[in-house]
Amino acid sequence: MKFRSTALVKGFRQSAPYVNAHRDKTVVIMLGGEAIADPNFANIVNDIALLNSLGLRIVIVYGTRPQMRSLLKQTEHHAPFHKGIRITDEQTLELVKQIAGQLQLDITARLSMSLNNTPMAGAQINVISGNFVIAQPLGVDDGIDYCHSGRVRRIDTQGINRMLDQQSIVLLGPVASSVTGECFNLLSEDVATQLAIRLNADKLIGFCSEQGVLNEKGQILAELFPSEAEEILQRLEKELTPENGKLTGTMRFLKGAISACKAGVPRSHLISYKEDGALIQELFSFDGIGTQVVMASSEQVRDAEIDDIGGILDLIRPLEEEGILVRRSREQLEQEIAQFTIIEKDGLVIACAALYPFPEEGMAEMGCVAVHPDYRDGDRGVILLNRLRAKAKQYKLSQLFVLTTRSLHWFREQGFIEVDVSHLPMKKQKLYNFQRKSKILTLVIST
Numbered sequence: 001m002k003f004r005s006t007a008l009v010k011g012f013r014q015s016a017p018y019v020n021a022h023r024d025k026t027v028v029i030m031l032g033g034e035a036i037a038d039p040n041f042a043n044i045v046n047d048i049a050l051l052n053s054l055g056l057r058i059v060i061v062y063g064t065r066p067q068m069r070s071l072l073k074q075t076e077h078h079a080p081f082h083k084g085i086r087i088t089d090e091q092t093l094e095l096v097k098q099i100a101g102q103l104q105l106d107i108t109a110r111l112s113m114s115l116n117n118t119p120m121a122g123a124q125i126n127v128i129s130g131n132f133v134i135a136q137p138l139g140v141d142d143g144i145d146y147c148h149s150g151r152v153r154r155i156d157t158q159g160i161n162r163m164l165d166q167q168s169i170v171l172l173g174p175v176a177s178s179v180t181g182e183c184f185n186l187l188s189e190d191v192a193t194q195l196a197i198r199l200n201a202d203k204l205i206g207f208c209s210e211q212g213v214l215n216e217k218g219q220i221l222a223e224l225f226p227s228e229a230e231e232i233l234q235r236l237e238k239e240l241t242p243e244n245g246k247l248t249g250t251m252r253f254l255k256g257a258i259s260a261c262k263a264g265v266p267r268s269h270l271i272s273y274k275e276d277g278a279l280i281q282e283l284f285s286f287d288g289i290g291t292q293v294v295m296a297s298s299e300q301v302r303d304a305e306i307d308d309i310g311g312i313l314d315l316i317r318p319l320e321e322e323g324i325l326v327r328r329s330r331e332q333l334e335q336e337i338a339q340f341t342i343i344e345k346d347g348l349v350i351a352c353a354a355l356y357p358f359p360e361e362g363m364a365e366m367g368c369v370a371v372h373p374d375y376r377d378g379d380r381g382v383i384l385l386n387r388l389r390a391k392a393k394q395y396k397l398s399q400l401f402v403l404t405t406r407s408l409h410w411f412r413e414q415g416f417i418e419v420d421v422s423h424l425p426m427k428k429q430k431l432y433n434f435q436r437k438s439k440i441l442t443l444v445i446s447t
Helices: 002-022 033-037 041-053 065-075 090-112 157-165 188-198 226-238 249-262 278-284 306-321 330-339 380-394 408-413 426-431
Strands: 026-031 057-062 133-137 150-155 169-172 175-177 183-185 203-208 267-272 291-294 299-303 340-345 348-358 363-371 399-404 417-419 439-444
Touching: 002 278, 026 041, 026 188, 033 041, 033 065, 033 090, 033 203, 041 057, 041 090, 041 278, 057 090, 057 157, 057 188, 065 090, 090 169, 090 175, 090 183, 133 183, 150 183, 150 188, 157 169, 188 203, 188 249, 203 249, 226 249, 249 267, 249 291, 267 278, 299 380, 306 330, 306 340, 306 348, 306 363, 330 340, 330 348, 340 380, 348 380, 363 380, 380 399, 399 408, 408 417, 408 439
Parallel strands: 026 057, 026 203, 057 169, 203 267, 363 399
Antiparallel strands: 133 150, 133 175, 175 183, 267 291, 299 340, 340 348, 348 363, 399 439, 417 439
């Protein structure tokens, strides 16, 4: 029981920075009809309700594909496709409206549930649907009239933001009206993508059957730039045949994510609708669980700023308590912040190191080297070393040195050589703590 409690506390503490980071952020969630039909859908709704209670501004866009296929089969009505888009004649439109209306009511009812024996106990969630999206017809292409199939013409972003400011969830479907009072059937992915772009959303989130985008070995690709996502999408499209000629959920999401990222949406996440808690794990854990399409890497190496002091302290305090690092006060860090280089991931400081020049001797100390325990399997220590080595070269220094009690072998692997105290700059020799017995290593900086 103690182990379970400890794991719970650790997980809660790790998620706390993400709770703060996501509060008041605008998120567009794309819920395909496949996700709605899955047995895990009730858990997805509960997790969305949790996000709402944590202060996220949520817009949900739902789709109707599998439900529509089923209804078309029941009614024996044929609705052909042209270039991957369903041609929506009058009868098809009535069926789409029927399904969309039913799903809207079902999702609203789920989000309104607040029974004591459910995860949403006590939740008071307002779900708002309305004519926030104005549509226009797709028109005629290659002599084919799309009839009532349409695309987004305009979005009432001010109206949506007013609802989000009141902590309401905005729920929108694939049917929208035009300025002439007609109804049009839209692609839900296009609606979600345009909403994310025009609302300047912080995230676009989609669901598919897999836990993200997989490589050829079946491994999840945690992060993709738009150019990389385009290459994968082109490869997947080439694999389509007349037998499996329909775009998959992953492909539809990638098309939207690429457009969203290029238009300024920082991140688009793809996760599985089959995995219980996937939404929470993706947003509130260090490494997430699915695939992100990002404008820039979620990890950045940069010079530290004064606002990073809290993150650096959180990172180095455990090492100071173990005696691995010499204790530094907040005041000392404030004075030395210009010496620090950090690696930041999702707004969190996950690694740091400082460079202290001794120009008279042509040397610099690499100090306060720390990498978060969850990220020590990567090459982040090497990244920091290379960054500080480049800085030392800019200062026209010829050697780096370190003092360490625990990481002797790692520094040796990077080319450092063990020396005695006499090799230190004179100021550092006077400060050397013989009781700590730190190992001293130096590295020649190539010019």
